[in-house]
Every structure is written in C-alpha cells, then in structure tokens.
Amino acid sequence: MEEKEWVLEQDRLDQVRNKLQASMDKLEPEVAGLRDQAAEIRKRFWEDLTINTATTDDFEDTFYSVQQQSAMLAERERVQKQMIQRWKSMNRLLPSPYFGRIDFLEEGTEHSERVYIGVSSFVDEDELSFLIYDWRTPIASLYYDYSPGPASYDTPSGRIDGRMELKRQFQIHDGRIVNMFDASETIGDELLQQVLGQGANSQMKSIVSTIQKEQNAIIRNDHSRMLIVQGAAGSGKTSAALQRVAYLLYKNRQSIRADQIILFSPNPMFVSYISTVLPELGEENMQQTTFQEYLDYWLGSTLRPEDIFDQTEYVLTEQGTSGYEARVQGIEYKASEEFLLALQNYGLWLGREGMRFNSIQFRDRELISVKRMRDEFYSYERTLPLNHRISQLQEWLLDELTKLERAERDASWVQEELNYLDTDEYAEAFGELHKESELLDLAELYASVREKMNNKRRGDESDFDFGLREEDLLLRRIVKEHFKPLRKSVKKFSFVDVKSIYGQLFVDEVAYREQTNGVDVPGLWPEICRQTKETLLSNKLFHEDATPYLYLKELIEGVRTNTEIRHVFVDEGQDYSSFQYEYMKKLFPRARMTVLGDFGQAIFMQATNLSATDSPIIRLYGEAETSLIRLMRSYRSTREIVEFTKGMLPDGGEIAPFDREGHKPLLRRIASGSKRDARILVDIAALRAEGFESIAVITKTAAESREAYESVRTQGSEALQLVTKETKDFEKGVMIIPVYLAKGIEFDAVLIYDASPEAYGRDNERKLLYTACTRAMHRLYLYSTGEWSPFVHALHPDVYETASD
Numbered sequence: 175m176e177e178k179e180w181v182l183e184q185d186r187l188d189q190v191r192n193k194l195q196a197s198m199d200k201l202e203p204e205v206a207g208l209r210d211q212a213a214e215i216r217k218r219f220w221e222d223l224t225i226n227t228a229t230t231d232d233f234e235d236t237f238y239s240v241q242q243q244s245a246m247l248a249e250r251e252r253v254q255k256q257m258i259q260r261w262k263s264m265n266r267l268l269p270s271p272y273f274g275r276i277d278f279l280e281e282g283t284e285h286s287e288r289v290y291i292g293v294s295s296f297v298d299e300d301e302l303s304f305l306i307y308d309w310r311t312p313i314a315s316l317y318y319d320y321s322p323g324p325a326s327y328d329t330p331s332g333r334i335d336g337r338m339e340l341k342r343q344f345q346i347h348d349g350r351i352v353n354m355f356d357a358s359e360t361i362g363d364e365l366l367q368q369v370l371g372q373g374a375n376s377q378m379k380s381i382v383s384t385i386q387k388e389q390n391a392i393i394r395n396d397h398s399r400m401l402i403v404q405g406a407a408g409s410g411k412t413s414a415a416l417q418r419v420a421y422l423l424y425k426n427r428q429s430i431r432a433d434q435i436i437l438f439s440p441n442p443m444f445v446s447y448i449s450t451v452l453p454e455l456g457e458e459n460m461q462q463t464t465f466q467e468y469l470d471y472w473l474g475s476t477l478r479p480e481d482i483f484d485q486t487e488y489v490l491t492e493q494g495t496s497g498y499e500a501r502v503q504g505i506e507y508k509a510s511e512e513f514l515l516a517l518q519n520y521g522l523w524l525g526r527e528g529m530r531f532n533s534i535q536f537r538d539r540e541l542i543s544v545k546r547m548r549d550e551f552y553s554y555e556r557t558l559p560l561n562h563r564i565s566q567l568q569e570w571l572l573d574e575l576t577k578l579e580r581a582e583r584d585a586s587w588v589q590e591e592l593n594y595l596d597t598d599e600y601a602e603a604f605g606e607l608h609k610e611s612e613l614l615d616l617a618e619l620y621a622s623v624r625e626k627m628n629n630k631r632r633g634d635e636s637d638f639d640f641g642l643r644e645e646d647l648l649l650r651r652i653v654k655e656h657f658k659p660l661r662k663s664v665k666k667f668s669f670v671d672v673k674s675i676y677g678q679l680f681v682d683e684v685a686y687r688e689q690t691n692g693v694d695v696p697g698l699w700p701e702i703c704r705q706t707k708e709t710l711l712s713n714k715l716f717h718e719d720a721t722p723y724l725y726l727k728e729l730i731e732g733v734r735t736n737t738e739i740r741h742v743f744v745d746e747g748q749d750y751s752s753f754q755y756e757y758m759k760k761l762f763p764r765a766r767m768t769v770l771g772d773f774g775q776a777i778f779m780q781a782t783n784l785s786a787t788d789s790p791i792i793r794l795y796g797e798a799e800t801s802l803i804r805l806m807r808s809y810r811s812t813r814e815i816v817e818f819t820k821g822m823l824p825d826g827g828e829i830a831p832f833d834r835e836g837h838k839p840l841l842r843r844i845a846s847g848s849k850r851d852a853r854i855l856v857d858i859a860a861l862r863a864e865g866f867e868s869i870a871v872i873t874k875t876a877a878e879s880r881e882a883y884e885s886v887r888t889q890g891s892e893a894l895q896l897v898t899k900e901t902k903d904f905e906k907g908v909m910i911i912p913v914y915l916a917k918g919i920e921f922d923a924v925l926i927y928d929a930s931p932e933a934y935g936r937d938n939e940r941k942l943l944y945t946a947c948t949r950a951m952h953r954l955y956l957y958s959t960g961e962w963s964p965f966v967h968a969l970h971p972d973v974y975e976t977a978s979d
C-alpha cells in the first residue's frame with residue numbers, strides 16, 4: 175500500500191486519539207466528582223433518616239422523604255454509571271481505537287461515508303459525527319458481510335443499498351498502525367492468518383476484528399426463537415456465541431441486562447476459560463452454570479445424583495463387567511424421546527391410580543395416613559391436571575394440620591413442655607409472642623380502652639384470668655413451633671413420595687407397559703430395573719435418571735419457571751438429552767434459545783444430533799421458529815491437523831480447514847510404556863523450546879490421566895498439572911487431562927497419550943479420539959506402544975508422519 179495512505183491513516187488515528195484523550199480528560203473530574211457526590215448522598219441518606227411512626231402523618235412524611243431521596247440517588251447513580259461507562263469505553267479504545275474501515279456509497283447519494291469500526295462508538299464534539307462506529311451498529315455489519323462491490327445492510331427502518339468502495343483492516347498497537355491491509359475477501363486472510371498463528375491462551379479471546387460472514391449471521395440473528403448452530407470442531411461456535419451475547423446486550427440495552435442471559439457450560443473449568451471475553455468487549459458477563467449444578471441444587475438435598483463425568487468414566491472403563499450392557503442400554507433409553515413420552519403417559523396413569531404418598535408423622539404418631547391422602551387425592555375432579563390436584567391436596571393438608579394443631583394443644587406433652595420453661599424463657603416467649611402478633615397487641619389495647627371507658631377494673635398479671643390466657647397463648651406457641659416443620663415440608667411437597675413413584679416404573683415389564691401405555695422397552699429391561707431400584711435404595715441417582723426424575727417430579731408438583739431469563743445459550747449442545755432440552759424450555763418460558771454444538775464430538779451417551787431432520791431439538795419450538803446454521807470451516811487447527819482429524823469422521827469430508835500451514839501430525843510408535851513416558855517428556859521439552867506454552871497430554875479417561883500423571887512424574891518431569899473434574903481454573907502450562915474435560919478448550923500442542931486400538935477401538939470411541947485431536951492448534955503427536963487405533967489406521971498415510979523409538 176502506498177506510503178501516502180499510511181501517513182494519512184496514521185494522521186487520522188492521531189487525531190482520533192487526541193480527541194479521545196481530550197474527552198477523557200474532560201470527563202475525568204466529572205466522573206470522580208460524581209462518584210464522591212453519590213457516596214455523600216448515600217451516607218447522609220442513612221444518617222438523616224429516622225423513621226418517625228408516631229402518627230400517620232409523620233409516617234407519611236418519612237415515607238415520602240425516603241422515596242424522594244432514593245429516587246434522587248437512583249437518578250444520580252444512573253448518570254454516574256453512564257459517565258463512568260463512557261469513560262471506560264474511551265479508555266479501552268485509546269490504545270487501538272478501531273480495526274476496520276469501509277467506504278460506503280449509499281444509493282442516491284454522491285459522497286461515500288468513511289466508517290471506522292471499533293469495539294465501541296465514539297462521537298465527535300459536535301455530537302453528530304461518528305469518529306468510530308461500534309461493531310454492533312447496523313452499518314458495521316457491512317464490514318463482516320461484504321467485500322468491495324454492491325452491498326447492503328438492514329436498519330430498523332429498512333434495508334439500505336449501496337456500494338462498498340473500500341474495505342481496510344488495521345492492526346493498531348499503542349496508537350501506532352503496525353499493519354494495514356486492503357481486503358478483497360470478506361475478512362482478509364492476512365489478518366486472520368496472523369491472529370490464528372498466535373499461541374493458545376489460558377483465556378479465550380474475542381474475535382471482534384475478524385468475525386467471518388457465516389459467524390456474523392449467528393451473532394446478529396434476531397428472529398429465531400431457537401437458533402441451532404452445528405459447527406465442526408474449531409469453527410468458532412463458542413467465539414460466535416460470546417460475540418452474540420455482546421451484540422444482544424448492545425442491541426437491546428434498554429430491555430435486557432447481562433444477568434437475564436444464561437449460558438450452560440460443559441464444566442466449571444470452561445466457565446473460567448471464557449470469562450474474560452465479554453469484559454474485553456466492554457460488557458458484563460452473563461450468568462453461567464452447568465446443568466449438573468442445577469441437578470445438584472434441586473435433587474441434592476434428598477438424593478445424590480451422579481455427574482456426567484462419572485457416568486462416562488463408567489461407560490469407558492467397565493466394559494465386560496456384569497450389568498454393563500444393561501446399564502448402557504438404560505442410559506440410551508432414559509435419554510430418549512420414547513422415555514419422555516412414557517413419563518408423560520405415566521403422569522396420566524398416576525392421575526387415575528398408583529400415586530404414592532408419605533404419611534405425615536408427628537412424635538412417632540401418624541397424623542395423616544397415606545390412605546387418607548390417597549382417598550382425598552382421588553376424590554378430586556379427574557379431569558384436572560395432576561399438579562393442580564396436588565396443589566389442592568396440599569391445601570387440604572395444610573387445613574388438616576391447622577385442625578390437628580388445635581387439637582394437639584390438649585396433649586400432655588405440651589403441658590410438660592410448658593412446665594419445663596424457666597421464668598426467663600417464659601417471659602421472653604411471652605414478650606416475643608406479643609411482639610410477633612400485632613393483632614394480639616391491638617386486641618389487648620382495645621380491651622384495656624374499653625375497660626377504662628366502662629370504668630371497669632383492668633385485669634393485670636396477677637389476675638387468675640389473665641394468667642390462664644397467658645398460659646393458653648404459650649401452649650399455642652409451643653404446638654405451633656412443633657408444627658412449623660410439618661407445614662414447611664407440606665409446602666415443599668414432601669408428602670409426595672417421588673422416589674417410590676419413580677421407582678415404581680421399574681418393577682417389571684408388564685407393569686411398565688400398563689403404566690406408560692405399552693411403550694417398547696430395551697431388551698435388558700429386568701436388569702435395568704434392578705440397577706435403577708438398587709441405586710434409588712441407596713439414595714443415589716444414576717446420571718441418566720436425574721433429569722427424568724426431576725421432570726417427573728415437576729409433572730406432579732408443578733413446573734418451576736424462571737421468567738426473568740431472556741436468552742439461554744447452550745454450548746456443547748450435542749451433550750444434552752431431549753429431556754434436558756424439554757426441561758430448559760419449560761424452565762425458561764420467556765427465553766430464546768441458542769444451541770451450539772457438534773455431533774462429531776458427541777462423546778457422552780445421551781447425545782442429541784442437532785441438525786438431523788428428525789432432531790428433537792428442531793421440534794422443540796417447531797420448524798417455523800427455528801433456524802439452523804452450519805459452520806464448516808475450522809479455524810483452530812492448521813490445515814495439516816484438520817486434514818488428519820476430518821478423516822476420522824465418516825462424514826468429515828465437508829469440513830474445510832482455514833489455510834494455515836504447519837506440521838503434519840506425528841505418530842510415534844514406542845517399544846514400552848516407560849519409554850513412552852520418557853519420550854513424552856523429551857517432546858514436551860522440545861515443544862516448549864519452540865515457544866509453545868500450552869501443551870496437553872490427553873487421555874481417554876480420568877483413571878488413565880491419573881496413571882499417566884504418576885508414571886510421567888516418576889520420569890522426573892517439570893511442572894505438570896493433573897486436571898480433574900474438580901479443577902476450577904484453566905491455567906496455561908503443561909497438563910494431563912481426560913478428553914471429556916478438554917471439550918471446548920484448545921492447546922498449542924496436543925499429545926495423545928495412548929492411540930492404540932485398546933484405547934480407541936470401539937465405534938463409540940471414534941468421536942473421543944476426534945475430539946481429543948481437534949484440541950490442537952499447532953502440533954499434534956500420537957503415541958502407541960503397539961498397533962494404531964483403527965480410526966488412525968484407516969487414514970491416508972499422506973496426512974501424517976511416523977517415527978519409532
């Protein structure tokens with residue numbers, strides 16, 4: 175590019191930076207001043223405030239003064255927050271104010287507009303001319319969607335057509351243009367090459383300056399209730415999802431807050447891996463959770479649900495043990511739509527018969543028997559849904575408890591307890607009793623006034639009558655205290671015996687067919703039943719039972735909903751069952767959903783194919799409300815690594831690498847296990863010497879990770895981290911990690927600890943190996959002490975190199 179252009183651009187950059195600096199300087203005292211002012215009001219607010227409730231008028235005065243002050247404070251805080259945010263965004267812009275420029279000639283106009291694009295907008299002093307446009311503005315989408323030539327973009331008031339005359343990309347560091355390209359492609363390869371060539375980080379980075387057209391379609395999709403993204407490994411699904419969150423927050427800034435968006439992550443470590451992207455873009459992080467956290471929260475107090483990692487560990491390590499086949503069949507079946515339907519039918523059956531309740535016990539007595547509850551329950555109108563009838567029963571139980579509580583006051587234990595109260599407790603209880611119950615106070619007051627007016631003697635505490643009343647009050651209080659937990663547990667539906675209701679499904683095939691309307695069952699049903707009941711008996715739940723259990727529980731007790739959440743994001747969406755999707759849909763009734771995943775990486779048994787025509791997830795909201803976007807280009811790995819990994823998938827042919835060159839994957843055959851460990855250490859040292867900082871030795875299971883960790887360490891290794899499901903923070907360095915925890919994460923170099931047929935031989939292990947290998951950005955080594963896994967063996971020898979020790 176001509177020297178002159180560089181000079182002009184650098185000049186413009188200097189001017190913009192000067193203006194940014196000037197605006198910041200101007201804002202600085204105001205920002206600081208406002209902060210002090212708000213703190214001052216807040217301090218005085220509490221100091222000045224004495225709640226005066228002597229008369230109604232006083233009370234009203236205080237009330238309005240509180241209201242006024244808090245409104246003033248809220249307004250100040252709002253202004254202050256905006257100022258601080260402006261100041262912060264300018265501060266963020268200063269070192270690198272923009273990354274792109276387009277010159278756009280709108281149809282019907284004579285002069286093209288120069289549009290500079292950065293992470294946020296910056297307006298000149300005239301408050302009209304945009305010196306920088308936020309990347310999320312409608313006009314900025316031109317930058318991502320078009321190359322020079324005819325171009326158009328959508329605005330709230332319609333489509334704008336025109337012609338893009340220039341598209342330029344910048345790399346700016348500390349106010350200096352270090353690189354500048356005029357792009358003819360959508361986003362020029364040069365910049366992307368440079369970005370992708372860099373080393374892996376312990377934190378994910380934003381891709382704002384190099385978003386690709388197909389990713390932009392995901393980010394700006396505004397119309398779908400359900401947006402599904404099926405994308406190859408490394409195609410930028412997570413990156414696009416996070417950019418989409420930033421886009422939604424910007425576009426709907428008047429109506430959506432960051433905490434109204436929730437992202438389901440595959441594991442806690444992933445939460446830390448992606449936590450800096452949104453702050454880097456100037457936005458607050460959305461809520462993040464794992465589905466497991468949710469299960470633990472709702473089931474953890476009564477049962478211990480197994481997590482998906484332990485389930486996977488079982489599936490991968492226990493082949494051949496007794497009961498294995500049945501468990502695997504059970505896992506598949508319990509994640510299926512057939513089982514979902516079976517549970518729905520079971521709900522209808524329960525409406526007619528078979529409900530199980532827990533009796534209400536009190537001091538070793540049965541207060542309300544199961545039979546009474548059942549009779550009551552089945553006396554309700556049969557056409558009412560199950561959960562409505564359960565609410566009715568709940569009300570009935572609370573009423574019954576009130577009656578029983580009243581009757582209980584005469585019981586001898588109450589009197590005994592009363593006798594045990596010492597004088598202090600007595601006085602305290604009495605005092606509290608009066609404090610608690612304003613009505614009683616009022617009644618007292620009323621009585622005393624009437625007595626005075628009627629010139630009657632007012633009873634005092636020495637009165638026999640008053641003493642009796644006092645005792646009566648205390649008796650009530652004692653019984654009430656004892657009944658409190660009963661009422662509480664009725665309110666929490668403890669009278670429904672969900673455990674038995676769920677367990678009842680697993681008695682035998684005949685009963686199951688009757689309860690669920692003749693649904694087909696897996697071949698090994700008797701053994702599945704035995705295993706399920708056995709786990710339930712020990713108050714545990716298999717992972718595959720946890721969501722169905724919760725689903726059934728809510729079918730009976732009523733669905734929990736969260737109406738605050740407006741957007742739900744599910745990353746690694748192939749790992750969730752139809753059940754879990756159905757569940758999320760119910761839980762967040764006002765939310766739109768974005769599901770991102772890759773069926774090629776479906777390594778858990780409960781996988782859902784996101785893009786198959788009969789996919790349950792497409793049916794979730796119906797086709798009309800669903801959009802499906804496929805991403806085929808893989809950005810993470812070098813061309814050589816993509817060529818190698820895509821050959822492992824039967825339908826991997828469509829995956830296209832981004833053209834970044836590197837070394838071919840290396841297959842190392844080693845004579846023995848100990849030699850392999852030594853070799854791995856030598857390879858790690860060499861990779862580090864080359865400048866690679868993030869290196870992962872990936873194993874199939876957690877058990878293998880532990881063994882490998884011990885064994886490599888005995889060879890005298892340097893800092894080596896063992897990553898387990900408990901690891902919360904993702905740190906850069908050398909680590910040993912099981913493949914299912916490495917999901918979604920990437921490393922400069924990946925070493926597959928054991929690529930033998932024993933490790934990856936069965937068909938369900940194909941995707942495991944694929945997932946492991948696709949974590950590599952720059953280098954991929956595979957080790958075996960014998961043969962190669964059939965998935966490696968089947969690859970064309972051109973796609974790898976070999977070495978043997």
Ligand SMILES: Nc1ncnc2c1ncn2[C@@H]1O[C@H](COP(=O)(O)OP(=O)(O)OP(=O)(O)O)[C@@H](O)[C@H]1O
Pocket residue numbers: 366369370379381384385386389405406407408409410411412413414772775809810917918919920948
């Ligand atoms: N447009 C882009 N510009 C720059 N880098 C990109 C772009 N798209 C993706 N990448 C990079 O490619 C890598 C993979 O991206 P990401 O993790 O989002 O992919 P993914 O589809 O979620 O992968 P996986 O399914 O394997 O977890 C990341 O390093 C990301 O920064």
